[in-house]
Amino acid sequence: MMKREDRTDERRVDLDVKAALEAIRQEDVxxxxxxxxxxxxxxxxxxR
Known part of the structure; x- marks a missing residue:
């Protein structure tokens, strides 16, 4: 069973990755x- 902190960290990383990908999509790259x-x-x- 996953601890609450593990799920929170996983979600935080997932949100960071999504934010980074979105920034790449919008920038001049x-x-x-x-x-x-x-x-x-x-x-x-x-x-998901």
Missing amino acids: PERLRKLAIRLQEKLDGE
Whole structure:
């Protein structure tokens, strides 16, 4: 059984990753990096 703190840390990391991916998508970055961020975001969303 997961401890409450473990779930909180996991959620915090997940939110940090999502925020980073969103920033990459909106900033002026190479198209290849933008596509990678989109694929990673879709994969994260699909795991829920």
